[in-house]
Amino acid sequence: MSASTVTEVEGFSPAAFDRLIESRNEPAWLQELRQSAFDTFQSMSLPSRKEEEWMRTDIRMFHLDKFAVPEQVKPEVELPLGVLRQGVDVGGSIVSYNGHTVESNLSEELRQQGVIFGSIAEVLEQRPELLEKYLLTKAVDPHFDKFSSLHAAFFTGGQVLYVPKNTVVKQPLHALSVLGPGGVDLGHTLVIVEEGAEVTMLNETASLDNKAPGMHCGAIELIQHPNSHLRYINLQNWGQGVWHFAHQKAIVERDSTLYWTIGALGSRLSKVNQHVALVGEGAYCEVNGVMFTEGKQHLSYHTLQHHEAPSCRSNFLYKTALQDHSRTVWRGMIKVDNAAQKTDGYQRNDNLILTEHARADSIPGLEIEADDVRCTHGATTGKIDEEQIFYAQTRGFTRKEAMRAIVIGFFQQVFDRIPLESVRDALGNAIASRVREYE
Amino acid sequence: MTDVLKIENLHVAVEGKPILKGVNLTIKRGEIHALMGPNGSGKSTLGFAIMGHPNYEITAGSIHLNDQDVLEMAVDERARAGLFLALQRPVSIPGVRLADFLRHATTNVRNPDRKEGEELIPMREFRKEIKDKMNHLSMDMEFARRYVNDGFSGGEMKRAEILQLAMLQPKFAILDETDSGLDADAVRLASQSIADIGGENMGLLIITHHDKLLEHNPPQFAHVMLGGKIVETGTVKLAQELHTDGYDRIRKAYPEAAAAELEMNEEEVSPAV
Numbered sequence A: 001m002s003a004s005t006v007t008e009v010e011g012f013s014p015a016a017f018d019r020l021i022e023s024r025n026e027p028a029w030l031q032e033l034r035q036s037a038f039d040t041f042q043s044m045s046l047p048s049r050k051e052e053e054w055m056r057t058d059i060r061m062f063h064l065d066k067f068a069v070p071e072q073v074k075p076e077v078e079l080p081l082g083v084l085r086q087g088v089d090v091g092g093s094i095v096s097y098n099g100h101t102v103e104s105n106l107s108e109e110l111r112q113q114g115v116i117f118g119s120i121a122e123v124l125e126q127r128p129e130l131l132e133k134y135l136l137t138k139a140v141d142p143h144f145d146k147f148s149s150l151h152a153a154f155f156t157g158g159q160v161l162y163v164p165k166n167t168v169v170k171q172p173l174h175a176l177s178v179l180g181p182g183g184v185d186l187g188h189t190l191v192i193v194e195e196g197a198e199v200t201m202l203n204e205t206a207s208l209d210n211k212a213p214g215m216h217c218g219a220i221e222l223i224q225h226p227n228s229h230l231r232y233i234n235l236q237n238w239g240q241g242v243w244h245f246a247h248q249k250a251i252v253e254r255d256s257t258l259y260w261t262i263g264a265l266g267s268r269l270s271k272v273n274q275h276v277a278l279v280g281e282g283a284y285c286e287v288n289g290v291m292f293t294e295g296k297q298h299l300s301y302h303t304l305q306h307h308e309a310p311s312c313r314s315n316f317l318y319k320t321a322l323q324d325h326s327r328t329v330w331r332g333m334i335k336v337d338n339a340a341q342k343t344d345g346y347q348r349n350d351n352l353i354l355t356e357h358a359r360a361d362s363i364p365g366l367e368i369e370a371d372d373v374r375c376t377h378g379a380t381t382g383k384i385d386e387e388q389i390f391y392a393q394t395r396g397f398t399r400k401e402a403m404r405a406i407v408i409g410f411f412q413q414v415f416d417r418i419p420l421e422s423v424r425d426a427l428g429n430a431i432a433s434r435v436r437e438y439e
Numbered sequence B: 001m002t003d004v005l006k007i008e009n010l011h012v013a014v015e016g017k018p019i020l021k022g023v024n025l026t027i028k029r030g031e032i033h034a035l036m037g038p039n040g041s042g043k044s045t046l047g048f049a050i051m052g053h054p055n056y057e058i059t060a061g062s063i064h065l066n067d068q069d070v071l072e073m074a075v076d077e078r079a080r081a082g083l084f085l086a087l088q089r090p091v092s093i094p095g096v097r098l099a100d101f102l103r104h105a106t107t108n109v110r111n112p113d114r115k116e117g118e119e120l121i122p123m124r125e126f127r128k129e130i131k132d133k134m135n136h137l138s139m140d141m142e143f144a145r146r147y148v149n150d151g152f153s154g155g156e157m158k159r160a161e162i163l164q165l166a167m168l169q170p171k172f173a174i175l176d177e178t179d180s181g182l183d184a185d186a187v188r189l190a191s192q193s194i195a196d197i198g199g200e201n202m203g204l205l206i207i208t209h210h211d212k213l214l215e216h217n218p219p220q221f222a223h224v225m226l227g228g229k230i231v232e233t234g235t236v237k238l239a240q241e242l243h244t245d246g247y248d249r250i251r252k253a254y255p256e257a258a259a260a261e262l263e264m265n266e267e268e269v270s271p272a273v
């Protein structure tokens, strides 16, 4: 396979930016949004380990100038189908390759109901006002850091899901983003669920070549209006040569529920900020994180559960297993505003270290300004127990089968909270196939 | 030809410390052997050594299953060859349902040549079988949905071990205090079940400090271990004697082994220099 995307060496220069603007016939508000993000991008340098956020995440080997704005190219090979939709009757699907949409469809029935599911470009044609209102304005801040501004200035592909008021969408919608060797994906996901509506979205990523370099600098925005219900499943399965930077934020209004599952298996290095803002009374958010790392992977997840309104509940559970020399950082924060009385916040991170040289850092945190709250957090890190392996072996399991069973068992608590069987299976199989045998 | 498990001159050390000092024991399939002996004499060590626990180093001697050299086999190969150890302290595996665990175990043991990833025995067939077995052991099906030994009471763990014995149908089983932790009714039920499961088809090595299990499973041979050696072998009468009278006579009759026992215990309490 040839490197098919990087045709110009100008990277993310002013010339590259101008060319992007020229090549896309976008409305003025979007051009302005891009321009102001680009100004921020240019004024900032890449973060260094001196900054608290990046203390444990070393990106000195990351060279932004090796990458460039992705061109629209036809994939040379058939793209994978994705693992989340196996056995699932989906109501629509979008596939993108190197940050450009190559396939997009939505069932007629859902279209009739007023559901919108399409690429950013498509929705920009059909419903520009929707994007003007929500895109990078309510949730993710384009000026947060070098990566959010890079994303906002240069994003090409991405998908938008909009569910109108009181509409219950039964069939999940599926989006898959694929990177080719050397590819760049600046995809954006925007989900808007109107009042009383209900929907499930499956979002996953993959690389054609597990070793090839690549970059993803993306954003996810989930906007929930009152009394809406969203199940959002996000599987990060980039190849192990991919640099992955992402800002993800949900805004959850009154009496809404958000079930957010995150599977993080891929990438060379990840730095993800996941932020849930509970902004209306009685909102609930449950986050299920499943991470498995190997080789020299480094995954850094910074989660923030921000209670801005009273009587909201949040429940974050992240489980991680690590093998080889891989490393994870989980930094969780529960923030409770003065107004957010009767908050019930929970966060937990459990790590299972499979090999001597793997390392997991857990840094839970609380920042509480209200007085009538209940917040609990916990973190554990342990090794796989040789006695468990022996026990399973006395019952005929090979050492490798025993390790697999124990690792999958470690994740079972979080799998039990994942509502979709296809997702549980996909994660379970992916992890089981990665677990190797150790002495 | 009857299957034979033959242990000769077995020496075992843990962390460099000798525990077993020349054990000889031959069990034919269909026989019941009782293994008795005071705490710390090395009974569990023998069980671990037979199954191949990595912390138990074989420093001399041999174990054969017919003409197969057991010491050359990995732990799971031993299980697939027909050896089973019910642990004195079963290990919990959180998140792994007993039913799933047993389905995998049963598949491997029944198809010793199965490669990783090959089909498991069909769910239907397995469910029917485990249901029957659990009924027989007066166990609720709900139990199989729990995680392996996770939060089990002492008695529940032992019953789960018996269920596994029933499913795996080994040629030889070592039951290490499978009767301890059970209430009186449960001991009776367990003893009866083991008799039903074992019978002619199994060679049993029963390690016990009680007599109920042996009442239902009368041993042809009773062995006494002291200081890492089997010092005396007798009939069921010997087992009864030890239950009523304890080990004083044995210690007197075998002063060398008694001295070894003292030494083993002393080393344990003496502080590291």
Ligand SMILES: Nc1ncnc2c1ncn2[C@@H]1O[C@H](COP(=O)(O)OP(=O)(O)OP(=O)(O)O)[C@@H](O)[C@H]1O
Binding pocket: B014, B015, B019, B037, B038, B039, B040, B041, B042, B043, B044, B045, B046, B055, B088, B264, B265, B268
């Ligand atoms: N894994 C181990 N690590 C350290 N010492 C051990 C280990 N296993 C056995 N030993 C020691 O070996 C000796 C024999 O122990 P073993 O468990 O075999 O005795 P036992 O006859 O089964 O006793 P009990 O009747 O109390 O179960 C004891 O001194 C014990 O402390």
Ligand SMILES: [Mg+2]
Binding pocket: B043, B044, B045, B088, B176
């Ligand atoms: Mg013992």
